[in-house]
Amino acid sequence: TTGWIGLGISPGGGMPGADIALGWVDQAGTAYIQDRYACSYSRPITDKTEVNWILLQGREINGWTAIQFKRMFDTCDPMDVPIMSGTNNLIFAYGLDDPDLSQPNNDVIYHANRRGSRTLPLRSYSNPPSASKFATLNSVEFRLDNYVVPSEDTTYYCKVFKAPTGFITKRHAIAYEILIDPVNLDIVHHLLLYECDPTTSFNDTILPQGLCDQIGIQVATCTVNIALGWAVGGNFLVEYPEEAGYPMGADFSVVYYMIQMHFNNPERISNRVDNSGIRFFLGDTLRQYDIGYLTLGVLANEVSLAIPPNVEQFNVDSYCPMEVTANIPESGITVFGAFPHAHLQGKQVIGE
Numbered sequence: 001t002t003g004w005i006g007l008g009i010s011p012g013g014g015m016p017g018a019d020i021a022l023g024w025v026d027q028a029g030t031a032y033i034q035d036r037y038a039c040s041y042s043r044p045i046t047d048k049t050e051v052n053w054i055l056l057q058g059r060e061i062n063g064w065t066a067i068q069f070k071r072m073f074d075t076c077d078p079m080d081v082p083i084m085s086g087t088n089n090l091i092f093a094y095g096l097d098d099p100d101l102s103q104p105n106n107d108v109i110y111h112a113n114r115r116g117s118r119t120l121p122l123r124s125y126s127n128p129p130s131a132s133k134f135a136t137l138n139s140v141e142f143r144l145d146n147y148v149v150p151s152e153d154t155t156y157y158c159k160v161f162k163a164p165t166g167f168i169t170k171r172h173a174i175a176y177e178i179l180i181d182p183v184n185l186d187i188v189h190h191l192l193l194y195e196c197d198p199t200t201s202f203n204d205t206i207l208p209q210g211l212c213d214q215i216g217i218q219v220a221t222c223t224v225n226i227a228l229g230w231a232v233g234g235n236f237l238v239e240y241p242e243e244a245g246y247p248m249g250a251d252f253s254v255v256y257y258m259i260q261m262h263f264n265n266p267e268r269i270s271n272r273v274d275n276s277g278i279r280f281f282l283g284d285t286l287r288q289y290d291i292g293y294l295t296l297g298v299l300a301n302e303v304s305l306a307i308p309p310n311v312e313q314f315n316v317d318s319y320c321p322m323e324v325t326a327n328i329p330e331s332g333i334t335v336f337g338a339f340p341h342a343h344l345q346g347k348q349v350i351g352e
Helices: none
Strands: 005-010 019-025 031-037 054-061 064-070 086-094 115-123 138-143 147-149 154-162 170-179 188-195 209-211 225-231 237-239 244-249 256-264 272-274 277-282
Touching: 019 054, 019 064, 031 054, 031 064, 138 170, 147 154, 188 277, 244 277
Parallel strands: none
Antiparallel strands: 005 019, 005 086, 019 031, 054 064, 086 115, 138 277, 147 272, 154 209, 154 256, 170 237, 170 244, 170 277, 188 225, 188 256
16 A cells, blocks of 8 residues: 555454554655554544654555554553563554545544454564474374354353373373464464363263353363463463473373363454364473462452452452462472463453
8 A cells, every 4th residue: 555554552452452553655755653542443543642653764665655663562651552572462454545634533544444453472581492393292182173253242162172092101291382273363362271170071972062151061170270371462382391291191180171262353253263272292201290280360250350440440369278378298389480361451460
C-alpha cells in the first residue's frame, strides 16, 4: 500500500487495550508516525501524553510502504503495552490512503478486511534450543485431532489421552515443544496439560473429549494437578535442567493426561480447525531427579477471585498451607522455572 500502516502490541490478541504505531509517507516523501491506543474495536485514539514510538526512517517504493521505528520495552506509560519476554500478541492493519490530518475525528479511513494478528517473540532473556537438537530422540505427542473451533468469543476444550505404553520402564522427558497450529496462533490463548489422578479409569476406546464444562464431571479427577502450562508470552521449546527430567512411561503412576485448550476468538471466526498440542522428547537414560509441579494461586470463581467495583487496583493474596509445605523434604526443592498466569484484568503476579 501507499497509504497508512499500523502495528500494535495487544494484551489479549485484539484491538481493545492495544498500543499501536501508525505510520505513513506522504507524497512529498516525508515519513510520519503516531502513537495511538485502542479503547475498543474502533478507531484508535492518539496518545497525547507521550510519543513512545520513535520514527527512524520511512519510504515508499513501487507501491510499498516501509517504516522503521523503535520503542522501549517498557515505557511506564498507562496507554502503552510492555514488550514482554517470550511471545507477544501483535495486530496489524493498513489502509489505501494517507491519513487526513485536517480531519482530526476522521483522519484514518477504515481498513476493512486489510488486517490480521500474529503471536511472535520480540525479545528473550534466554536462548531457547533448536528442536533439531532433539531430532534423534524418541518423542511422545498429545494433540487435538482436527477440532473445529466454535465461532464463540471464548472456548475451553478438553481432551484426555492415554499415557505412552510402549516403554518397559520409566523414561525421562528432557524437553518439550508446544505445538500451536500455525493458522490458529491468533486465537489460542493457553494450553494446559493435566495429570489425571492415578485412580482414574476410562474406556480407552472412547476417551473423553469436548467442551470442558460439558464433560466436567467425567474428567473431574483430571483437573487438579497441572503438569505443564503454556500461554501467550511463553517459549515454544523448553529444555529441562541436565540433572532432572519429567517422568513418563510404564512404572510411572500417571495413566492418563488431559489437555485443556483455551481459544480466545473475539471476532468469532468460523471454520478454524485445530491440531495443537505438545511433544515431549525422551532421553536415553534416566536423570538424577524427577521433575514435579507445585500449583499456587486462587480458584477462578465468584468467591475467591471477586474484584470489587470502582477500584483502580486490587490485590488477591493466596498462601501455601502448612499441610502442604510439611511434605517438602528437609533438603528442600529446587525451583528452576515458573509460569505466572492471569487474564485481562490481571496486571502482575508475584511469588514469594
